[in-house]
Amino acid sequence: MNSKNIILSMLLLAVVGCSSAPREVDASIALVPHNSAVLLGEKVPFSIGKYLSQSVMQTIAYNDYTIEISAIYKSALGFDCTNLIFKTKLNENITKTACQNKKSDTWLLIKSINTNDKQVKL
Numbered sequence: 001m002n003s004k005n006i007i008l009s010m011l012l013l014a015v016v017g018c019s020s021a022p023r024e025v026d027a028s029i030a031l032v033p034h035n036s037a038v039l040l041g042e043k044v045p046f047s048i049g050k051y052l053s054q055s056v057m058q059t060i061a062y063n064d065y066t067i068e069i070s071a072i073y074k075s076a077l078g079f080d081c082t083n084l085i086f087k088t089k090l091n092e093n094i095t096k097t098a099c100q101n102k103k104s105d106t107w108l109l110i111k112s113i114n115t116n117d118k119q120v121k122l
Contacts, residue, residue, distance in 0.1 A: 037077045039101045041108035049107040052082055052098055064089055065120070075099060084109075086120050094118045 044052065048067065051060055055072050068085040075081045081099040088094070097112035109120075 037079075039079065039099055039108050039110060041099075041110040044098055044107040044109060052100070052107050063121070081110075092118075094120055096120060 048060070048062055051058060051069055052072075057069065057071050059066060059068050061067075066087040068087070070083040070085075072080050072082050079099040079102070081097055084096045084098055086094040086096065096109050098107045099110050100107050
């Protein structure tokens with residue numbers, strides 16, 4: 001009888017432990033303190049850049065694209081960044097990453113792991 005109770009309690013603990021989701025992590029500080037890194041990339045036009053500083057997800061129209069803008073996140077180097085998904089009229093998605101240059105307060109399209117190599121005409 002004791003072994004049944006032990007096995008039942010172990011199974012109950014395993015079910016309870018596996019049913020709860022891990023806590024969500026949100027980066028708010030840079031991993032590299034006192035960073036002097038310089039961003040390199042293509043400058044984002046002001047007509048798009050004015051939407052990037054807002055901290056909400058949104059969709060805008062620009063030239064031949066519909067652009068989905070994600071919420072701002074902090075990069076490992078401490079830059080404010082966001083992901084942009086450019087949707088063409090042919091329903092092709094081109095993913096780019098834009099980060100804000102702290103010194104000039106402009107946004108730049110940078111190379112990132114999650115970005116697409118296809119070109120976007122800004």
